[in-house]
Amino acid sequence: MKVFVPTETISGERRVALVPEAVTKLCKLGLDVSVQSSAGSSAGHDDDQYKTAGAQIVSSDSVASELAKADVVATVRPLNPDVAKTLKQGAITVSFLSPTNDLETIKALSAAGVTSLSFELVPRISRAQSMDALTSQALCAGYRCVLIAAERSTKFFPMLMTAAGTVQPAKVLVLGAGVAGLQAMATARRLGAVVSAYDVRSSSADEVKSMGATFIDLGLDAVEGAGGYAREMAQDRAKAQQDALKPFVAAADVVITTAAVPGRRAPLLLTKDMVCAMSAGSIIVDLAAETGGNVEGSVAGEDVLVDGVGGTVTLIGARDVPSQLAVHSSKLYAQNVVSLLTLITKDGEVTPDISDEVIAGSALVFAGEVKNAIAREQLGLPALASPAEGN
Numbered sequence: 001m002k003v004f005v006p007t008e009t010i011s012g013e014r015r016v017a018l019v020p021e022a023v024t025k026l027c028k029l030g031l032d033v034s035v036q037s038s039a040g041s042s043a044g045h046d047d048d049q050y051k052t053a054g055a056q057i058v059s060s061d062s063v064a065s066e067l068a069k070a071d072v073v074a075t076v077r078p079l080n081p082d083v084a085k086t087l088k089q090g091a092i093t094v095s096f097l098s099p100t101n102d103l104e105t106i107k108a109l110s111a112a113g114v115t116s117l118s119f120e121l122v123p124r125i126s127r128a129q130s131m132d133a134l135t136s137q138a139l140c141a142g143y144r145c146v147l148i149a150a151e152r153s154t155k156f157f158p159m160l161m162t163a164a165g166t167v168q169p170a171k172v173l174v175l176g177a178g179v180a181g182l183q184a185m186a187t188a189r190r191l192g193a194v195v196s197a198y199d200v201r202s203s204s205a206d207e208v209k210s211m212g213a214t215f216i217d218l219g220l221d222a223v224e225g226a227g228g229y230a231r232e233m234a235q236d237r238a239k240a241q242q243d244a245l246k247p248f249v250a251a252a253d254v255v256i257t258t259a260a261v262p263g264r265r266a267p268l269l270l271t272k273d274m275v276c277a278m279s280a281g282s283i284i285v286d287l288a289a290e291t292g293g294n295v296e297g298s299v300a301g302e303d304v305l306v307d308g309v310g311g312t313v314t315l316i317g318a319r320d321v322p323s324q325l326a327v328h329s330s331k332l333y334a335q336n337v338v339s340l341l342t343l344i345t346k347d348g349e350v351t352p353d354i355s356d357e358v359i360a361g362s363a364l365v366f367a368g369e370v371k372n373a374i375a376r377e378q379l380g381l382p383a384l385a386s387p388a389e390g391n
Contacts, residue, residue, distance in 0.1 A: 019331050032056070089113035127358070150191055250274075289301075
């Protein structure tokens with residue numbers, strides 16, 4: 001069966017779905033792998049490396065025909081709806097695919113009779129850990145966003161004792177203690193900052209402390225979701241949280257927001273009023289800007305200047321952050337792809353089994369039928385008869 005890796009087409013995306021090492025592993029499973037010419041160049045891999053690993057190189061002129069005959073199409077970002085329409089019936093796509101933000105692509109995949117496995121929906125269970133691309137890419141994003149903040153900050157992160165006096169360490173506040181948040185805490189601590197953090201899940205307190213950060217207890221009820229994620233909260237609970245967080249935000253030199261709810265818009269953590277209470281020169285990095293933003297007024301890929309106390313606060317809307325570490329983020333993502341395809345490949349045939357809980361959870365579309373309950377709701381489709389079928 002043929003696995004095809006096209007070049008990512010979204011502006012700013014530098015990752016590639018398979019690196020040469022991953023190609024070799026798939027070839028050992030009996031799969032034929034082809035890669036569009038220069039698909040891996042931004043991630044540090046040239047065509048000759050892919051050839052040596054066992055892949056065929058496809059010229060840009062032949063991409064359309066390769067897509068039409070591919071059994072599996074592996075990408076990082078979702079396919080363009082026009083491209084999705086060209087896939088053959090029974091083909092399988094493997095990528096990130098949002099049940100709320102990629103509805104046109106989902107409709108096109110469904111109409112084409114395709115099965116689409118989304119890394120955004122892989123269940124958080126032990127045997128699926130090696131397939132958890134949300135985690136691998138969040139690791140990259142959490143590390144990188146702190147470097148962005150440190151570069152843009154007007155203050156040192158570490159304490160410095162000099163002949164001219166002592167420089168106090170920067171105060172960094174991280175909101176959200178998932179993988180990205182924890183990595184942000186660890187990185188900020190390595191740079192010498194004083195780090196504090198908050199998460200709606202009470203279970204995160206010990207993890208925060210293990211990173212050397214101080215956990216902020218607001219005295220509010222925890223908001224726990226399935227699979228270790230947070231869930232959406234009621235409006236009054238969100239308002240109480242914002243009010244309680246305001247003094248901590250105002251005291252911070254850097255705020256990094258990482259909160260996400262799978263399949264939904266990112267929760268609003270910071271209002272404009274909270275941002276305006278920060279001191280001049282403060283930095284906010286909103287890692288959730290691409291999914292609606294944790295901070296009021298943030299725009300993905302743009303800096304927004306806000307009038308703070310005594311001067312300007314810079315709100316950075318993060319975009320394509322894992323792509324800024326394309327070599328390692330691609331390596332990790334490619335292993336996630338290999339792990340998922342290994343699960344559904346036997347004797348050189350890729351045959352996803354919807355009765356498998358990993359496939360049932362990650363299959364946004366299966367054989368043309370939209371399986372995800374959130375996507376069905378967004379598309380105006382009736383709920384599936386059995387909840388087990390609709391993940």
